[in-house]
Amino acid sequence: MDMGLKRNMKERIGPTSKILESRADKPLCGLLLIIMSILKSNVGIKFWENPNKTRVNLVEKTNIGRMNDDLNLQIAVEGCCHGELDKIYERIRSHELESGTKVDLLLCCGDFQSIRDEADLNDLSCPQKYREYRDFKEYYNCAKSSPVLTVFIGGNHEAPDFLRNLYYGGWVAPNIYYLGHSGVLNVNGLRIAGVSGIYNFHSYTRGYFEAHPYTEETKRSAYHIREFDVKKLNLIKEPVDIFLSHDWPSGIEHYGNLQELLRIKPYFHQxxxxxxxxxxxxxxxxxxxxxxxxxxxHLHVKYEAMYAHDNGNFTYFLALDKVLPYREFLRVLSIFPADVNGSTTCDNGSSAHSQTAQNDKGTRNNVKLCYDREWCAILVANKDKMPLNTFPSVQPITLNEPTEENYKFVDNQFSHSGYETVAHGNSTFYSVPYHEGAHLNPKAQREDFMKLLGLPDNNYFSPELNQKFQVNFVE
Structure with a gap:
């Protein structure tokens, strides 16, 4: 590649070019550099790092939005939380003071560790020396409050019984929301999907059966991803802006600076x-x-990649580290909602008042967390499909695509139950309510949501219903 062209592209796309720079003389990487350069110049994507070499320089800002930043949401993305909420929120505050821009939303990518009490602590799947309450308990007990709306998925180190009762998602503390074992949410027009847990070949085709009291085996298997959750996500047809997972999609390492990854984590090689x-x-x-x-x-390393799809679109992949000094565990991005219906604003009012999603840099947006209409219709269409088998199944799960009747049912249930409707373009979402003290009763949150959508109870949610067939071996 011509050195002048390479230098020019580096200036245009900024430090993100480091992903490919070391291999820019190779034809494919050179082509990707050109594509990234054109993409960013045409759609207003700007990549840049914090120029101030201070203690908080690990809060890098990747500005991925329109040239008109008024419509962008400032989103903080965090890697493995491990209960270190104080340090995460302090890092966000430092960023806000330095940049003069308020963060609207925090997304945590697993190992959140919402430990409420000793029972949760004992159920945590990790070595004994790491079993600590950390900070979450103070937010759960309202001794502290989350300064920014926080949405998280589960990893492989969680309190399984607490989050089992919030399978469909729910509040774990004021202003802190669990997305669910799988799910889709909407925040001011941004469509956020995700799946909790990690992949395990032996558990993937099992059903849901883990319940208190947990064994050492079920503490781990409770956060193995299930086929049922993946198949539901596969039914999504409307565009997704952001996807959250704890472990990485396989093969994604080949779309970033693999050489640098292996330098930092050489034991990944095998x-x-x-x-x-x-x-x-x-x-x-x-x-x-x-x-x-x-x-x-999950892998405790910051890594970026640009994944090209066969339709010409790209997915920007970002993995982040765990919360330790001088580790890259947090990044702030400026992201605009997808303009899929010709609309550039969304109604996202607080209580009865609505405002457009604008940010004057010094104030935080009025963010509105909403249920997703398509996801709710998928749940209704497959309400009787949830598997409960304890052993792996050889029969693939077949799910139903949502019908027009399913959508009408969802609309009717939300509208007749008094849920606030939030519109973005031609799409409709339903505000997720929070009532004082709701986080203290996860079972009631789940039951209310299941009643709303007509989802049946089962042995996983209510183990007392379980009438398992037992085999007694007699000598």
Missing amino acids: DIMSNTLGNPRTRELLDRLRPRFWFSA
Whole structure:
């Protein structure tokens, strides 16, 4: 590649070119540099890092939005939380003071560790020396409050019983929301999908059965991704802006600076060579859903990649580290809602008042967390399909695509139950309510949502209903 052209492209696309720079003389990487340069200049995507070399320089801002930043949401993305909420919120505050821009939303990519009490602590799947309450308990007890709306998925180190009761999602503390074992949410027009847990070949085709009291085996299997959750996500047809997963989609490492990754994590080499690094099922979701952004954690390293789809679109992949000093565990991005229906604003009012999604840099947007109409219709269409088998199944799960009747049912249920309707373009969403103290009763949150959509109870949600067949071996 001509050195002048290479230098010119580096100036245009900024530090993100480091992903490909070391291999820019290779034809494919040179082509990707050209594509990234054109893409960013045409659609107003700007990549840049914090120029101030201070203690908070690990809060890098990747501005991925319109040239008119008034419509963008300032989104903080965090890797593995491990209960370190104080440090995460402090890092966000430092960024806000330095940049003069308020963060609207925090997305956490797993290992959140919402530990309420000793029972949760004992159920945490991790070595004994790491079993600590950390910060979450103070937010749960309202001794502290979250300064920014926080949405998280589960990883492989969680309190399984707490989040089992919030299978469909719910509040774990004021202003802190669990997306669910799988799900789709909407925030001011941004469509955020995700799946909790990590991939395990032996557990993937099992059903849902883990309940208190947990064994050491069920503490781990409770956060193995299930086929049922992946198949539901595969039914999504409307565009997804952001996808959250704890482990990486398999093969994504080949679309970034692999040489640098292996320098930092040399023990990844064997897994990469055997194609076992990451999750093959979320790779399928990456190819099918083609989200604009994909955020992950789990491997405790910051990594960026640009994944090209066969339709010419790209997914920007970002994995972040765990919360440690001088580690890259947080990044702030400026992202605009997808303009899929010719609309550039969304109604996202607080209580009865609505405002457009604008930010004057010094104030935080009025963010509105909403249920997703298509996702609710998918749940209704497959309400009797949830598997409960404890052993792997050889029979693939077949799910139903939502029908027009399913959509009408969802609309009717939300409208007649008094839920606030939020519009973005031609799409409709329903505001997720929070009532004081709701987080203290996760079971009631789940039951209310299931009653709303007519979803049946089962042995996983109510183990007391379980009438398992038992085999007694007699000598």
